[in-house]
Amino acid sequence: MLSDGEAAELLSFLTLGTRPDVKAKATEYILGLSASREGCCFLRSKPDLVSALFALTSDISVAIAKDCYHIIINLSADETLHQVLVSDGKVLPVLLKKLLDPDYLFSDQICTILSNLTRHERTCKTVFKALQEDVGLAKLVDIFCTEGYNAKANLHYLGPLLSNLTQLPEARHTLMDRDRCVFQRLLPFTQYQASVIRRGGVVGTLRNCCFDHTNHLWLLSDAVDILPFLLLPLAGPEELTEEENEGLPVDLQYLPDDKKREADPDIRKMLLEALLLLTATRAGRKALRDKKVYPIAREFHLWEKDVHVSAACEKLVQVLIGDEPEPGMENLMEVEIPEDVEKKLKELDAQEQEELEKEEKRRSETRTACAK
Amino acid sequence: MAAETHGDSDDGMDEFMDKFKTQRYKNAFSEKNWEQEFNKIPMFMKTAPEEIDPKNYPELACLQSIIHDDDRSPEEQAKSLKDEGNAFFKEKNYKKAIISYTGALKKKCGDQELNAVLLTNRAASHFHLGNMRSALNDAAAAKKIKPGHLKALIRGAQCCIELRNFSEALQWCDEGLKEHTTDEKLRELRATADKHKRAAERDARKAKVKQKKLHGEKEALLTAIQNRGIKLLQSKKPHLKGSESEDESSAAMEQLRLDGLSSQEVTGAQVFQDEKGLLHWPVLFLYPEHQQSDFISAFCENDCFRDHLNVMFGEELPPWDTDRKYAPHNLQVLCIFFQYFYNGVNVLIADVCYLLTRWYLFNRFFVKAGTPSFIVLVKDSSFFKQFLSGKTIRDL
Numbered sequence: 001m002l003s004d005g006e007a008a009e010l011l012s013f014l015t016l017g018t019r020p021d022v023k024a025k026a027t028e029y030i031l032g033l034s035a036s037r038e039g040c041c042f043l044r045s046k047p048d049l050v051s052a053l054f055a056l057t058s059d060i061s062v063a064i065a066k067d068c069y070h071i072i073i074n075l076s077a078d079e080t081l082h083q084v085l086v087s088d089g090k091v092l093p094v095l096l097k098k099l100l101d102p103d104y105l106f107s108d109q110i111c112t113i114l115s116n117l118t119r120h121e122r123t124c125k126t127v128f129k130a131l132q133e134d135v136g137l138a139k140l141v142d143i144f145c146t147e148g149y150n151a152k153a154n155l156h157y158l159g160p161l162l163s164n165l166t167q168l169p170e171a172r173h174t175l176m177d178r179d180r181c182v183f184q185r186l187l188p189f190t191q192y193q194a195s196v197i198r199r200g201g202v203v204g205t206l207r208n209c210c211f212d213h214t215n216h217l218w219l220l221s222d223a224v225d226i227l228p229f230l231l232l233p234l235a236g237p238e239e240l241t242e243e244e245n246e247g248l249p250v251d252l253q254y255l256p257d258d259k260k261r262e263a264d265p266d267i268r269k270m271l272l273e274a275l276l277l278l279t280a281t282r283a284g285r286k287a288l289r290d291k292k293v294y295p296i297a298r299e300f301h302l303w304e305k306d307v308h309v310s311a312a313c314e315k316l317v318q319v320l321i322g323d324e325p326e327p328g329m330e331n332l333m334e335v336e337i338p339e340d341v342e343k344k345l346k347e348l349d350a351q352e353q354e355e356l357e358k359e360e361k362r363r364s365e366t367r368t369a370c371a372k
Numbered sequence: 373m374a375a376e377t378h379g380d381s382d383d384g385m386d387e388f389m390d391k392f393k394t395q396r397y398k399n400a401f402s403e404k405n406w407e408q409e410f411n412k413i414p415m416f417m418k419t420a421p422e423e424i425d426p427k428n429y430p431e432l433a434c435l436q437s438i439i440h441d442d443d444r445s446p447e448e449q450a451k452s453l454k455d456e457g458n459a460f461f462k463e464k465n466y467k468k469a470i471i472s473y474t475g476a477l478k479k480k481c482g483d484q485e486l487n488a489v490l491l492t493n494r495a496a497s498h499f500h501l502g503n504m505r506s507a508l509n510d511a512a513a514a515k516k517i518k519p520g521h522l523k524a525l526i527r528g529a530q531c532c533i534e535l536r537n538f539s540e541a542l543q544w545c546d547e548g549l550k551e552h553t554t555d556e557k558l559r560e561l562r563a564t565a566d567k568h569k570r571a572a573e574r575d576a577r578k579a580k581v582k583q584k585k586l587h588g589e590k591e592a593l594l595t596a597i598q599n600r601g602i603k604l605l606q607s608k609k610p611h612l613k614g615s616e617s618e619d620e621s622s623a624a625m626e627q628l629r630l631d632g633l634s635s636q637e638v639t640g641a642q643v644f645q646d647e648k649g650l651l652h653w654p655v656l657f658l659y660p661e662h663q664q665s666d667f668i669s670a671f672c673e674n675d676c677f678r679d680h681l682n683v684m685f686g687e688e689l690p691p692w693d694t695d696r697k698y699a700p701h702n703l704q705v706l707c708i709f710f711q712y713f714y715n716g717v718n719v720l721i722a723d724v725c726y727l728l729t730r731w732y733l734f735n736r737f738f739v740k741a742g743t744p745s746f747i748v749l750v751k752d753s754s755f756f757k758q759f760l761s762g763k764t765i766r767d768l
Contacts, residue, residue, distance in 0.1 A: 138553065142550070179553075179554040179556075179559075180549070180553050180554055181545075181546075181549050181553075181558075181559050181562055184563075184566075222563055222567065223559075223563055225563075225566075225567075228570075250567075250570050250571050250574045251570050251573070251574065253574050253577070253578065254574060254577035254578045254581050255577070256580070256581075
């Protein structure tokens with residue numbers, strides 16, 4: 001690694017006024033550093049280098065700015081660097097403000113950086129605070145949902161950013177504002193075919209928002225109507241009975257016979273998890289039963305090949321067709337589980353996970369055996 | 373007259389009052405007409421007259437001319453007209469309100485705020501009259517001169533919903549919600565528009581599925597008919613070309629696609645295929661001897677003629693059969709066909725015990741207007757002989 005003297009020299013090259021070829025070489029070198037763990041470790045100890053890099057993102061040379069953004073993306077992927085990256089109080093507000101500019105070239109890079117920074121709770125809180133001070137979550141959603149907001153950036157990574165932010169209860173609270181129409185604008189994106197990143201981000205956001213059972217009635221009401229948007233990616237072209245069809249939400253009726261289900265298994269799993277969360281309250285369970293979620297889940301289960309996703313589906317089905325819990329236990333999220341029972345349940349969960357993995361392995365082995 | 377001071381009184385009030393002691397008051401309202409008279413006085417009017425005739429309502433005409441005095445600035449005139457329009461609006465007299473607002477807009481006063489309000493109010497008037505297009509245009513115009521004008525945005529969205537243009541309604545709502553993020557009405561309208569949009573999409577899908585199903589059923593039916601070698605003719609003039617060409621039968625199929633196998637009968641019965649795959653035809657029995665006919669709505673192809681004739685003639689002979697000879701066992705079924713390149717008329721005779729399917733075998737068996745027709749005559753009767761004379765007879 002570089003000595004302190006060499007580091008200081010490097011720093012002197014990283015100013016806006018430096019000769020372009022020197023700047024380019026310096027940034028190239030640091031880009032190489034940022035790709036390795038040791039390099040990142042080194043940079044962690046040099047906050048002034050990091051600050052200089054941020055400043056250079058405004059360089060007139062597109063190539064230099066791009067490299068700097070690339071470096072910061074690499075750094076942000078490493079959690080140990082998060083504190084260094086956000087310690088300079090000016091950094092986040094500047095980045096967030098730049099997102100508002102519909103002509104900014106590097107908005108996608110900013111989205112990726114922010115998405116990385118918000119992965120873990122601590123820095124996520126810092127980012128959210130900075131967001132709310134100026135730009136605001138509502139504006140972020142607005143930009144995200146406006147088709148072609150930025151001609152040079154697709155802003156798909158705002159999806160995962162939102163998903164990460166909603167791990168914080170305060171972010172969820174802001175997003176699910178009943179007086180505004182912010183949350184509702186995200187819903188159609190569960191069907192957005194052009195980007196799995198965007199789609200996955202939105203589904204993750206919706207799933208996180210389903211954690212707060214006090215909002216379930218609102219989510220299931222006409223004001224939001226989250227259910228069809230969660231079910232549509234899981235529904236297939238199979239024909240259901242007349243009775244089942246009539247009870248379905250409008251968006252799921254008379255689907256064409258070339259209807260495809262969600263291709264990404266992780267997204268499918270998140271959709272099922274969101275649905276399962278909505279069954280926590282008695283009212284939620286009733287709503288899901290009334291809207292014929294069971295037939296959709298049933299057909300889905302017949303189609304699903306991934307063991308983990310299947311398991312999630314089974315959990316949902318069990319609640320939908322199971323008996324109602326005794327009085328006092330209707331809200332599954334508020335039931336008190338005695339310690340020994342909790343321990344047993346954890347053991348069973350671990351066991352189930354093991355079995356699932358075994359099953360997965362067995363299936364892939366069978367497949368390779370057959371492929372011969 | 374100079375005012376005389378009389379102690380406490382001023383301007384001759386006392387004198388005036390004293391007059392009543394001696395003179396009789398003239399031109400008083402009578403009991404009969406006092407309400408009408410009161411109604412003429414502007415201050416006591418309950419409702420304004422539709423037209424203000426200066427002769428009958430001089431005071432009103434006076435007031436009007438003060439209000440609409442052209443000496444005042446355009447803004448003032450426009451404002452007065454706006455107030456007038458608003459008053460009409462309150463009375464639900466929307467047509468008049470529109471006239472007032474239009475008049476106000478014509479003043480072209482520079483106050484854009486006022487103009488936006490005028491356009492929005494006129495939009496509301498049109499809305500209540502059911503003129504959705506005009507209302508929408510006015511709302512759009514209002515929005516143009518004052519973007520973010522809440523009432524215009526709400527009205528525009530409402531018009532779009534009424535016109536069933538739900539996508540546009542959503543656009544209006546979203547535009548409005550950008551400025552007025554917490555407006556409840558806009559939120560509600562958006563939810564409504566979204567709901568209707570999705571319902572309309574469902575309806576479109578439903579129609580498509582239904583059409584596909586019908587199409588499939590029709591295809592299956594036509595295939596079944598084609599497989600039996602049956603030729604279909606539309607009710608128009610038949611082609612004079614050769615009959616068995618591919619083109620003609622597919623043209624006939626095409627025609628079926630268009631106007632269906634609709635028979636000319638009022639019943640609108642049509643050939644159909646049952647679960648066992650058997651065709652059931654609507655069939656006409658013609659009795660030229662008595663100029664009568666019978667219509668059988670569903671003649672299964674595996675039925676024989678006798679069964680159906682028994683139904684018609686078995687129990688009781690029809691009233692038109694004056695000679696009482698149309699007993700089933702006396703009857704014969706015929707079909708006329710034309711042979712091209714030969715000017716004669718050919719007749720095909722079949723026994724009543726034959727099934728309908730037997731007729732398919734005849735390679736000139738046509739079905740006209742989706743309804744096979746057969747002539748029924750009494751065997752060996754004089755009419756029978758007469759009918760057949762001059763025609764070439766063939767047995768089926």
